[in-house]
Amino acid sequence: GAGVSQSPSNKVTEKGKDVELRCDPISGHTALYWYRQRLGQGLEFLIYFQGNSAPDKSGLPSDRFSAERTGESVSTLTIQRTQQEDSAVYLCASTHRDRAPDTQYFGPGTRLTVL
């Protein structure tokens, strides 16, 4: 597609439920990133996928968070047993790391509210 897309755009869930967020990167982009943005704050890195390499999970805040990506396509971020502090906007970005410039392009985000 023309840009990075994410779904759903908004998600309201109850504390303790699991949620799954989806990201469709720009076609042909080899790298995909997930970030979290809490209200009024900057973005925090969560996880990075590059091609078929092992993902960099160093930003995941707890073992309740996990993400998958199949090849160079769609990625899903899963949050298990959601807590109120998980409420945030979750943003996905993609880039073609093998081609300069290494510019990350962001999707519109998923706003997650945990009640």
Next chain:
Amino acid sequence: GIQVEQSPPDLILQEGANSTLRCNFSDSVNNLQWFHQNPWGQLINLFYIPSGTKQNGRLSATTVATERYSLLYISSSQTTDSGVYFCAVDSGFQKLVFGTGTRLLVSP
């Protein structure tokens, strides 16, 4: 890890005014991007500028890599420039570290 500081944190301008936003970073970088986050939350790429100077319409940016800072210039500001401006850097670990942003309000 690398630290990114942005100033000022908040800025209020009259339409037509010029402004300069600053980003300081604590280590050498191989990627620096400026973003505008509009009131609907969408992050829009403004510049990819690990060094040098670029211009795009009323916006321009300069990064002095040896002194570890970048500047974003907005000239003849418009109400549509309102939002949050983020500087983000990559020091070689393939992920962007974001500053806390400058919140800009341009009033008519």
